Amino acid sequence: MAEIQGLNDFQLFRACGPLYPAFAIESLTSILLGVFFCYLALRITVRTDVNAPVMSMLRWMRDSLREPLGYWWQEMKTWPEMNKRPLADRIKICRLLNLAMCIAQAAAAFFTVLRWLHIQNVNGLRYLGYAFTCALMQAELVVLIAPYVPCYKFNVVAVVIFTHLWLVLGWIGSLQAGFLFEDASWESFVENYDFNLLIVTNKGLLIAATAVGLCGLMFVQMPFLSLIYFIKGGYKAHPDLPYYYMRLMMTVWFTWPAFPAWWLVSAEGLGLLADAKSNSVGFAILNCISKGSFTYYMLKTGADHKKRWAKPQGDASKPVEANWMVRNLKSYDSQGVLNVKAGHCKVPSLERSVA
Incomplete structure (x- = not known):
């Protein structure tokens, strides 16, 4: 004891x-x-x-x-056809990808309560949630400017697979006990500051592979997409390029590095912050900021495109049909059908016609 x-x-x-x-x-x-x-x-x-x-x-x-x-x-x-579709279609499919991202993150958060993947006290569901949602975020950045991305299909598949793989490697690395370097070699390095003295452990190799992969996304893939965006006219209002694209990029550039930084100081990494209770709180806050801001600007992208490039009045095209969730919630919307007047509450009928 x-x-x-x-x-x-x-x-x-x-x-x-x-x-x-x-x-x-x-x-x-x-x-x-x-x-x-x-x-x-x-x-x-x-x-x-x-x-x-x-x-x-x-x-x-x-x-x-x-x-x-x-x-x-x-x-x-229809994702393979997005390089031939207008921006409105690309925003639509990205919105659905964003929906899948949010549902996956919510499912990971709720199932974490069961602790079914807390192997070695490391929350595996959190890492699997990152592996799935971060891959979808990278795919959205490609799909939004799909007509201008060389080797579009290959780019989407490669960025999804490799993003997923690197984050799974990060989970495996977190399961390893000990330090990134052998203790004796680290003590020698602290005394002499000679990098040749460092001996990397298996944990260090796995974490290094994850770091290299994420740096590739941050400093190669994303700058490549940004360059394409500006070359094709993204610096000004463009009917086939999303106006808030660079803000989506910035949410990734400025929030993703915070995750490995927090991991380094947390109880899952080097244990520089010995208070393990703050571990999950820090990751939860970072998740809300990162994915919340990405979703916010994804919605702004669709709203801005609809506002800037709305169809002219009198357009005879087929109106957009409300989705399943909207149709079901409309009956209960306090701003819509449900009215309360003079103490009387009018409840909408729940009967449905049978086709």
Whole structure:
């Protein structure tokens, strides 16, 4: 007991890694317990009026999600054609990519509570969330200026795969115990400042590979896209180039470096900040700033394009149909159908016509 009390937060963070199976099993049993009582509640509700309540519930959920998921997938299948499509179509598919990014990050955040991937006390779901969402952010930057990007399809596939791979390597590196360099070689380096004395550990190699990959994105891929944007007329109002494109770039340039910087000082990295409780708080704040600002400027891009290059009045083209979520929420919008006057509340009908 005295040995445990003598450890700081960073040391405890690593020492408690073997408790991972206990946390995972406790989360699993809690989920199974909740599912069991949900089943009992369902049986009580339907009584004997539904022969197969579980299968009926699953089919209802499937049918409820079929429309939005089918729409999303049909739009995603058009990504190879974005180099031949107008900006409005490219903004549309990027908005759907942004939607997938936000849902993936939300799912990772909620499932983190279960601690199912807290191997060695390192939150694996956070790294997988980065690997998925950061890859989509890089893909959006390419798709927005797709007609002007050389080898467009190859560029999109390569940037998604490599961004994902580098961040998974970062997760594997974080699982390794110890320092980036062997202790004796690091002490010798501190005394003499001779880089030839440093001996890199496996953790150091994995983290170095991740750093090189992310630097490639920051200092090669993104400047390359920015150069194309300006060469093709992005320095002025252009009907086929997004006005807020460079602001999207800036959100990545200025927020992404903060993640490895925080990792270095946190309990997952070098443990320079021994308070492990601040670890997840710091990453949560950085996620909100990075992906929140990226989403904000993605929405501004679409709104600006619609405002600047709106269709002329009298255009006989087919009007844009409201999406699944808008149609369902309109009935409950306090600014729309639902009205409260003189103490009377008019509730919209929930009946639906059957085709």
